[in-house]
Amino acid sequence: MRILVALLVLVNTIWASSGQNLTNTWVGIVSLILFVVGYYVVAAEEKFHINKSKPALFMGTFIFILIGIYFAVNGMDNTPLTHELDALILEIAEIFFFLMVAMTYIETMIERRVFDALKYNLVSKGYSYKKLFWLTGSLAFFISPVADNLTTALILSTVLITIEKEDKLFLVPGAINIVVGANAGGAWSPFGDITTLMTWMADKASFVEFFGLFPASFLGWLLTGWLLSLSVPNTKPHFDASVEQRVVILKGGKVVIGLGVITIMCAVLCQQLFHIPPMWGMVFGLSLLKLYTYQLKRRSNEFISIFKSISKIEYDTLFFFFGILAAVGGLHFLGFLDLAAKLYDSAGATTVNIGVGFLSAIVDNVPVMSAVLKANPTMNDDQWLLVTMTAGIGGSLISFGSAAGVGVMGKLRGIYTFGTHMKYAWTVLAGYVLSLVIWYIQFEIIGIF
Structure with missing residues (x-):
């Protein structure tokens, strides 16, 4: 019951004040209602037969237009609003370009038949x-700590849909x-998820301490995986050796894979060593890809159209995030x-x-983690690691609760949806509870971290 109360209060107080307090004005009330209704339409995508990006984009842009109208009508200084939008545009641009480059690499690998070859093998x-x-x-679990959870989920969901296109x-x-x-794999790495990166960069836990979350993350995913596997048929995908032709990666495909790994490394190094946004390293990686395709065409007359790959990106997913x-x-x-800060004092850090x-399953783990960091409650390292883990793993409870889930929904449109996910949500909840138990035994009873 205490957890439920804390959750309800958090939902009602999700974002910290930025010097403005317009929650009791008409623009605050209308914006909150618009957000709730918009999120309902996103969640009920199957019921309304509308892509999730449409209501998300509408409510995201319209809320700020309403705020602008409120400032204009009341003759208020719009300098704070301008500063807020400048910061928000920068944040969105970093995520937008990061994802765009990752998706471009995936589409290029699809064009070079990388995933078809993997499927065949x-x-x-x-x-x-x-x-x-x-x-x-x-x-997914072991690649995401290095490649980040969204990129990993996009790559492996592409492999999944090439193996089987119909059997739900x-x-x-x-x-x-x-x-x-x-998500579980990204939770125990400082750069496996945006939430862990945010916590690490805020000096709430050391680089090594994040690896202490491995047992809780691994065992929680293992339980969920085992429960899910009970529903998976033990039959084999159809394969006729006399009919199926061997699929090989087209020329340049292996180099594209290597450039993709280098691009991810550049993103990580830009953040960790140079304090440059990871997006910058990703765009640098895109430049390497474009230069390579230019050389490939000159040397072997093999043409790879990067702009064609960009045109195939799931822009619905990008605009949903926007x-x-x-x-x-x-x-x-x-x-x-x-x-929020007072809530930690009254309900207790573990409960909150x-x-x-x-x-994080309802609102997405990134803004939730940002809210906790802005509230900056007084907590020890074990509690900061707990909230990092719960924000990351908790996003799996609902299909659109994490970047990985949204990305996979885009790749498996019409197959992996909010409704189909909720049928198995209890398996994710079981793993989440086990992760909490493991964390408590390890950190609070034994004290190993």
């Missing part, structure tokens, strides 16, 4: 759906397993979080941090 070996389920999930008994549990694995970040930024400016996990 997996299926031709006679692996069952169940074995393929565990293989993709394991890769394999695709839906497989997609959930990839999302949970990517809308959500803008909408939450609007609520932040209006002033919806003044009670567990509630943060549930909240």
Whole structure:
């Protein structure tokens, strides 16, 4: 009950005041209602048959237009609003370009038949759906600490849909397993998720301390994976050696893979060594890809159109993030979080941090973690690691609660949706609870971290 109360208060106080307190004005009330209704339409995407980016983009842009109208009507100085929008545009641009480059690499690898070749190698070996389920999930968990959870989820969901395009008994549990694995794997690495990176850069925990979350993250994902695997058929994908032609990676495909790894390394190094936004390293990686395709055409007359790859990007996913970040930024400016720091004192850090996990599933873990960092409650390292873990893993409870989930929804449109995810949400909840138990035993009872 205490967790529920904490969660309800957090929902009502999600963003900290930025010097403005417009929560009780008509613009504050209308904006909050618009946000709630918009999020409902996003969640009920199947019911309304509308892509999630449309309501997200509408509410995100319209909230700030309403704020602008309020300032103009009341003759207020709009300098704070301008500063807020400048910061928000910078934040959105960094995420937008980061994701755009990652998606461009994925589309280029698809064009070079990288994933078709991987599918052929997996299926031709006679692996069952169940074995393929565990293989993709394991890769998600162990790649995401290095490549970040969104990029990992996008790559492996592409592999998933190339293996099987119709069987939901394999695709839906497989997609959930990839999302949970990517989020859980990213939770124990300082740069595996945006939330962990934010916590690390705020000096709330040391680089090494994050690795103490490995047991809780791994065992929680393992339990969810096992429960999901019970629904996966033990049959094998159709493969006829006499009909199926061997698929090979087209010329330049392996170099593109290598450039993709280098691009990820550049993003990490830019952030860790030079304090440059990771997006800068990603765009630098895009320049390497474009230069390579130019050389490839000159040397072997093999043409790879990068702009064609860019045109195939899931822009609905990008604009969904734009809308959500803008909408939450609007609520932040209006002033919806003044009670958060006091909540930690009244309800207790452990209780609130567990509630943060549930909240991150509804609102997305990035703004939730940002809100906690802005509230800056007095907590020890073990509690900062707990809230980092719950924000990351808790985002898996609902399909659009994390960047990885939203990305996979875009790749498996019509298959992996809010409704299909909720049918298996209890398996994610079981893993989440186990992660909390492991954390408590390790950190609070044994004291190993």
